[in-house]
Amino acid sequence: MILEVRGVSKRFGGLQALTNVSFTLTAGRILGLIGPNGAGKTTLFNVINGVYAPDGGQVIFREEDITGKPPYEVAQRGLARTYQVVRPLQELTVRENVMVGACFGREKHHKAPAAHIADEVLAFVGLAKKADLLAGSLNVAEKKRLEMARALAARPYLLLLDEVLAGLNPSEISAMIDTVRQIRDQGITIFMIEHVMQALMTLSDEVIVLDYGELIAAGTPEEVVEDPKVIEAYLGDPKIAQRLLAQESPDSLA
Amino acid sequence: MQLLTSLIDGLLIGFVYGVAAVGLTLIWGVMSVINLSHGPVMALGMFSTYLLFTNLGVNPYLALIAVAVFGLVLGLVIYAVAVHRVISAPHLSSLLATFAVNMIIIGIGTAVFSTSPHNIDFSLGSIYLGPIILPAARLLAAVAAILFTVLLYLFLYFTRPGKAIRAVANNRMAAELMGIPSAQVLALSFGIGTALAAVAGGLIATFFPFTILSGGPYELKSFVICVLGGLGNPLGALLGGLLLGGLEGLIPTFMPVSWVPVLEFGLFILVLLVKPSGLLGAKT
Amino acid sequence: MKALQRFGFWLPVLFILIWGLYILTVRQDSAREQAFTLLMFVGLASSLNILLGYTGYVSFGHIVFFGLGGYSGFYFLSAHNLPLLLSALLGGVVSAILAGLIGLAVLRLRGAYFALATIGVNEAARAFVSNFEPFGGATGLFVNYSVYQGFGGPGPALWRTFIYLWLIVLITVIISYVIKNSRFGLGLLAIREDEDAAMVMGVKAPRAKTLAFMFSAFFPGVIGTLYFFKNGNVEPGDAFSLHMSIEMLVMVMLGGMGTVFGPVIGAVAYQGLRGFLLTSPLFKNLHLAIAGVFLLLIVLFVPAGAIGWLRERFLKLRKVLE
Numbered sequence: 033m034i035l036e037v038r039g040v041s042k043r044f045g046g047l048q049a050l051t052n053v054s055f056t057l058t059a060g061r062i063l064g065l066i067g068p069n070g071a072g073k074t075t076l077f078n079v080i081n082g083v084y085a086p087d088g089g090q091v092i093f094r095e096e097d098i099t100g101k102p103p104y105e106v107a108q109r110g111l112a113r114t115y116q117v118v119r120p121l122q123e124l125t126v127r128e129n130v131m132v133g134a135c136f137g138r139e140k141h142h143k144a145p146a147a148h149i150a151d152e153v154l155a156f157v158g159l160a161k162k163a164d165l166l167a168g169s170l171n172v173a174e175k176k177r178l179e180m181a182r183a184l185a186a187r188p189y190l191l192l193l194d195e196v197l198a199g200l201n202p203s204e205i206s207a208m209i210d211t212v213r214q215i216r217d218q219g220i221t222i223f224m225i226e227h228v229m230q231a232l233m234t235l236s237d238e239v240i241v242l243d244y245g246e247l248i249a250a251g252t253p254e255e256v257v258e259d260p261k262v263i264e265a266y267l268g269d270p271k272i273a274q275r276l277l278a279q280e281s282p283d284s285l286a
Numbered sequence: 287m288q289l290l291t292s293l294i295d296g297l298l299i300g301f302v303y304g305v306a307a308v309g310l311t312l313i314w315g316v317m318s319v320i321n322l323s324h325g326p327v328m329a330l331g332m333f334s335t336y337l338l339f340t341n342l343g344v345n346p347y348l349a350l351i352a353v354a355v356f357g358l359v360l361g362l363v364i365y366a367v368a369v370h371r372v373i374s375a376p377h378l379s380s381l382l383a384t385f386a387v388n389m390i391i392i393g394i395g396t397a398v399f400s401t402s403p404h405n406i407d408f409s410l411g412s413i414y415l416g417p418i419i420l421p422a423a424r425l426l427a428a429v430a431a432i433l434f435t436v437l438l439y440l441f442l443y444f445t446r447p448g449k450a451i452r453a454v455a456n457n458r459m460a461a462e463l464m465g466i467p468s469a470q471v472l473a474l475s476f477g478i479g480t481a482l483a484a485v486a487g488g489l490i491a492t493f494f495p496f497t498i499l500s501g502g503p504y505e506l507k508s509f510v511i512c513v514l515g516g517l518g519n520p521l522g523a524l525l526g527g528l529l530l531g532g533l534e535g536l537i538p539t540f541m542p543v544s545w546v547p548v549l550e551f552g553l554f555i556l557v558l559l560v561k562p563s564g565l566l567g568a569k570t
Numbered sequence: 571m572k573a574l575q576r577f578g579f580w581l582p583v584l585f586i587l588i589w590g591l592y593i594l595t596v597r598q599d600s601a602r603e604q605a606f607t608l609l610m611f612v613g614l615a616s617s618l619n620i621l622l623g624y625t626g627y628v629s630f631g632h633i634v635f636f637g638l639g640g641y642s643g644f645y646f647l648s649a650h651n652l653p654l655l656l657s658a659l660l661g662g663v664v665s666a667i668l669a670g671l672i673g674l675a676v677l678r679l680r681g682a683y684f685a686l687a688t689i690g691v692n693e694a695a696r697a698f699v700s701n702f703e704p705f706g707g708a709t710g711l712f713v714n715y716s717v718y719q720g721f722g723g724p725g726p727a728l729w730r731t732f733i734y735l736w737l738i739v740l741i742t743v744i745i746s747y748v749i750k751n752s753r754f755g756l757g758l759l760a761i762r763e764d765e766d767a768a769m770v771m772g773v774k775a776p777r778a779k780t781l782a783f784m785f786s787a788f789f790p791g792v793i794g795t796l797y798f799f800k801n802g803n804v805e806p807g808d809a810f811s812l813h814m815s816i817e818m819l820v821m822v823m824l825g826g827m828g829t830v831f832g833p834v835i836g837a838v839a840y841q842g843l844r845g846f847l848l849t850s851p852l853f854k855n856l857h858l859a860i861a862g863v864f865l866l867l868i869v870l871f872v873p874a875g876a877i878g879w880l881r882e883r884f885l886k887l888r889k890v891l892e
Contacts, residue, residue, distance in 0.1 A: 081770060083766070083770065102769065103766075103769045103770045104769045104770075104771075104772050104773055104774045104775065105774075107769075107770060107771055107772035108772045112771075113770060115767070119764050119766075119767040120763075121759070121760055121763035121764055121767070121768075122763055123759075123762075123763060123828075124759055124760070124763060128756065128759070131756060132756060132757070132760045132768065132771050132773065133771050133772075135753050135756055135757070136757060136760075136768075136771055136772030136773045136774075137771065137772050138772075140772075142753055143751075143752070143753050143756065146753070182771060183771075186771065186772060314682075318682065320682050320685070320686065367866075368866055368870070371870045372869065372870065372873075375873065377628060377681050377682045377685060378622075378628045378685075378819070378823070379869055379873055381628065381630070381682075381685060382816075382819065382820065382823060382865065382869045383866060383869045383870065385816055385865070386862045386863070386865040386866035386869060387862065387866070388862070389858050389859065389861055389862030389865065390858075390859045390862035390863060390866070391859075392858055392859075392862075393856055393857065393858030393859025393860070393861070393862055394856065394859045396855070396858065397855040397856050397859070502812075506689070506693060509686055509689065509690070510690070513686065513690075517683075542701070544697070544700055544701050544708070545697075545701055546697075547693060547694070547696075547697035548694060548697040548698050548701060550697075551690045551691075551693045551694035551697060552694050554690040554694075555675075555676070555687055555690045555691060555694060558676075558679060558683060558686065558687045558690065559675050559676065559678070559679070559687070562679065562683055
């Protein structure tokens with residue numbers, strides 16, 4: 033058990049963003065997180081990695097209670113994440129971006145070994161040739177890969193991926209799916225938010241579903257898709273319901 | 287009784303501080319720019335009132351209308367030349383751009399007026415309210431300050447350009463999508479902000495001597511007031527002005543007057559740290 | 571030390587080294603005075619750059635550390651007869667400690683709020699010191715003439731002060747380089763680009779920012795002590811001049827913030843321009859206005875500053891200019 037979320041709640045003013053959310057994640061697996069827009073998915077990520085302290089409940093990571101710890105302490109314990117809207121360090125080079133992950137992540141390297149790790153990780157995500165460019169000059173797909181590289185350079189035990197497929201074209205999506213699999217095969221546990229359903233269904237070992245901040249379903253992808261509560265939740269958002277029911281190919285979704 | 291007189295005296299000046307601060311906070315609220323040329327514009331307001339009175343014999347309070355128009359035009363020019371290009375750049379750029387304008391105004395002003403003190407020789411005597419004696423100039427200044435604030439309020443709430451300013455302050459992107467020409471609105475807001483600074487300067491000139499450098503301390507006071515009232519909140523700025531004026535009136539009755547700025551800036555930092563949205567709890 | 575093989579390290583270091591040696595060989599009082607002012611601003615701009623350029627926090631009232639450190643150092647020197655260098659270093663330490671305390675509070679603010687708070691800190695400090703009797707209140711402190719005897723008279727004392735300043739500025743620039751190229755510096759750069767993302771990557775931002783603030787306050791404290799000793803007195807108006815504070819920002823911006831060499835040439839260029847305008851009969855009366863026009867043009871059209879512009883324009887120069 034690498035991650036255990038126990039009864040987590042989070043409120044913003046009058047908005048109850050998360051209500052008593054509990055689930056566990058077994059090491060070495062890929063857990064998918066779905067839910068309509070505004071269901072609290074990114075908030076859940078933010079509570080897990082310490083950006084927000086929850087109002088109630090606990091987050092246990094590798095047998096340690098990390099509830100309410102600041103994000104840098106969570107990161108140093110081996111939990112890395114990417115952002116839904118990419119946030120590269122624009123005026124630094126691609127290599128420097130990745131070195132930040134290596135220098136301040138779990139292994140806390142000095143700069144020389146960090147540069148070495150950065151080059152290794154950049155080769156893995158296919159950005160080796162861009163290492164000396166400024167991060168701000170990359171295109172969206174490259175920035176997504178950079179985010180991934182930065183997270184991987186921290187050598188995390190658990191990686192939170194927030195919609196890494198959004199905004200990519202079909203060939204970029206299938207390349208990214210391969211990358212995610214390879215990361216899992218390296219032994220890194222993955223917890224991912226994804227709107228591209230088909231991709232999520234093929235990648236995830238398990239899926240949990242949030243709706244209005246509550247966990248309404250959990251199980252294998254097949255079980256979850258057929259859960260009447262999930263279908264009902266998505267029917268509130270007809271566009272996504274359509275996608276889910278029609279199971280279209282990824283290209284029409286991006 | 288001395289206490290009450292000091293308090294009322296302070297509050298009257300507080301209205302004038304409030305007008306300057308409303309100008310600063312309006313600019314911040316609409317475009318997130320801290321206008322470091324606010325002080326020199328106030329100084330120009332002082333000198334325009336002075337010139338109109340001394341050379342043309344215009345009553346200083348009537349001169350305020352001309353000063354306001356002058357401030358508006360000046361603001362439009364400053365916006366077009368210095369601010370427009372850096373409106374979306376990091377804060378440092380707009381801070382330094384408006385500071386450059388500050389240097390230009392002070393530089394030219396020093397060359398023209400030197401840095402020796404001037405004053406407007408227009409005595410109105412004092413007004414006796416029972417045992418309380420008040421300089422009439424300050425009372426009139428407060429009345430004028432209130433008048434300009436009311437005008438601003440009417441403008442912002444009951445005219446189309448005023449509503450456009452509030453819309454842009456609220457959400458520039460959304461306002462643009464609704465077809466509001468944001469560049470013109472930003473320029474207008476900047477112009478109104480500087481017009482208020484010039485008017486406040488003109489009012490101060492009716493009761494204090496001044497130099498071209500006199501705007502500096504008032505600019506700092508405006509910062510303090512804006513933060514007390516919540517940056518971007520005009521009503522807060524007006525009340526903040528009263529609070530600061532009241533404090534300036536009262537503090538010297540308890541301790542040496544040189545401690546006033548210590549307390550003022552101490553309060554300023556404290557509010558920034560504890561309640562950056564201002565004492566009045568406005569949303570910024 | 572890999573730095574010793576890097577041109578980007580040697581360029582500013584040699585520049586300052588040779589400059590100081592040159593002044594020491596010509597041994598003219600006027601040249602020394604001019605170099606003192608220039609070097610002082612090089613040091614101030616370089617220290618401000620650690621916070622502004624590397625960490626991305628716009629400290630508008632940074633001169634407060636020059637004032638507080640200078641006052642403290644001057645106080646150790648004149649009231650307790652401590653040696654000059656020790657007093658100056660103590661002034662720097664006081665500055666850094668105060669920065670640590672102030673930083674714990676104000677570094678929680680971001681953007682314009684931080685800038686405003688630093689202005690407030692400077693004004694509050696100026697007002698407080700004006701009322702603080704041990705520091706001489708509004709009239710300030712004066713050098714006791716007997717202090718000069720230890721140096722063999724006022725002349726040698728001024729030369730000694732210059733040498734101390736020169737070495738301190740040299741160290742400032744070296745530290746600036748070392749920080750920029752260290753793991754700590756990488757963390758600062760990450761904070762500058764996106765503080766929240768940096769924290770999520772493990773950068774302990776609150777501690778890193780505070781440390782950067784302390785570094786950037788230490789050197790102005792030392793430099794302040796030397797400057798006020800050279801002047802023979804210190805008073806609140808000189809020590810907490812908001813105008814000088816903004817000039818420091820202009821110098822950093824002019825040369826290129828976030829670069830090591832930028833603040834060095836920014837300070838020299840700004841002071842050079844100012845000196846030229848002040849002495850030119852044509853511009854003397856308008857020097858401030860012309861400097862303002864110049865600043866405006868830089869801010870509007872070359873916001874990266876001279877070195878930043880060169881680095882952007884010629885990618886190959888990135889390896890050379892730091």
